[in-house]
Amino acid sequence: MKPQKTIQKSAAEELAPGQSVPLLKALHILTHNGGINADSRRKLKQVQHLAQLIKPAIDAALAEKPEPVLADLGAGKSYLGFILYDLYFGPAGRGRVLNVEARPALVETARKIAAESGFTRMDFVEGTIAESQVGAVDIVTALHACDTATDEAILFALKHEAKFVALVPCCQAELAAQLDGAKGLLDQLWRHGMHRREFGSHLTNVLRGLYLEAHGYKVRVTEYTGFEHTQKNELIFAERHQRGNPRARAEFEKLAKEIGASPKLLNFIEAGTQ
Numbered sequence: 001m002k003p004q005k006t007i008q009k010s011a012a013e014e015l016a017p018g019q020s021v022p023l024l025k026a027l028h029i030l031t032h033n034g035g036i037n038a039d040s041r042r043k044l045k046q047v048q049h050l051a052q053l054i055k056p057a058i059d060a061a062l063a064e065k066p067e068p069v070l071a072d073l074g075a076g077k078s079y080l081g082f083i084l085y086d087l088y089f090g091p092a093g094r095g096r097v098l099n100v101e102a103r104p105a106l107v108e109t110a111r112k113i114a115a116e117s118g119f120t121r122m123d124f125v126e127g128t129i130a131e132s133q134v135g136a137v138d139i140v141t142a143l144h145a146c147d148t149a150t151d152e153a154i155l156f157a158l159k160h161e162a163k164f165v166a167l168v169p170c171c172q173a174e175l176a177a178q179l180d181g182a183k184g185l186l187d188q189l190w191r192h193g194m195h196r197r198e199f200g201s202h203l204t205n206v207l208r209g210l211y212l213e214a215h216g217y218k219v220r221v222t223e224y225t226g227f228e229h230t231q232k233n234e235l236i237f238a239e240r241h242q243r244g245n246p247r248a249r250a251e252f253e254k255l256a257k258e259i260g261a262s263p264k265l266l267n268f269i270e271a272g273t274q
């Protein structure tokens with residue numbers, strides 16, 4: 001790739017030390033002239049922030065293994081994967097970044113940018129998260145993976161025995177649809193459509209946290225970044241420390257039953273497959 005290092009002052013303020021300007025131009029986060037528009041600034045802020053939040057997990061994986069693997073699921077244009085490689089995996093000289101994305105055109109462009117950037121330890125898998133079977137994975141990330149794709153990311157993390165999982169869920173429709181017309185002691189909580197969407201989304205993320213705990217992860221749920229950068233602002237960060245947790249599993253089943261919700265994750269827990 002022909003290096004184009006010029007950058008405007010307002011854009012320069014957004015960059016991490018040592019961050020590649022040619023890469024950000026190739027990703028169209030920076031314009032050809034080194035400027036940045038409002039949408040790209042928001043996206044860059046989101047991705048840089050997640051990169052910072054998961055740096056300790058990447059450092060731990062690099063300290064523990066010679067070639068740790070991070071898988072970013074529902075990668076879109078692979079902004080997160082590229083920035084993690086540029087900031088951490090590239091300078092470390094080891095480890096791989098794997099990007100899973102269902103849309104072929106995005107995968108093709110990302111592969112081209114990786115080749116032009118000399119990012120030889122980036123891999124791209126075209127297909128769904130649920131159907132992807134790769135080798136061992138140490139860290140799973142999923143930034144705004146649509147609807148139940150975040151659940152696929154959780155199941156992927158379990159299947160690949162990932163030690164760290166960082167999820168920033170996107171919109172969530174599965175439980176809101178199930179709650180529509182559902183009766184119960186608490187049904188005032190979801191009588192109105194707007195409350196149903198918000199409560200459905202909240203319940204989904206509560207169940208996701210419990211599901212990870214049931215599988216032996218320690219879970220932290222925090223605000224991801226400023227609301228001015230994204231409305232979808234919940235970070236679920238999990239680190240595995242034991243094989244399973246029967247108490248969390250019972251809480252998961254009890255909550256789903258009391259509300260009358262049956263997310264796909266519940267089927268997996270009942271079947272005992274995950």
Ligand SMILES: C[S@@+](CC[C@H](N)C(=O)[O-])C[C@H]1O[C@@H](n2cnc3c(N)ncnc32)[C@H](O)[C@@H]1O
Nearest residue numbers: 074075076101102127128129143144145146149
């Ligand atoms: C909202 S975008 C976010 C992209 C990227 N993570 C980011 O934050 O820039 C969600 C992406 O997930 C992909 N996606 C949705 N469901 C998927 C699935 N089941 N398997 C793989 N990719 C999926 C979509 O094609 C889309 O590119």
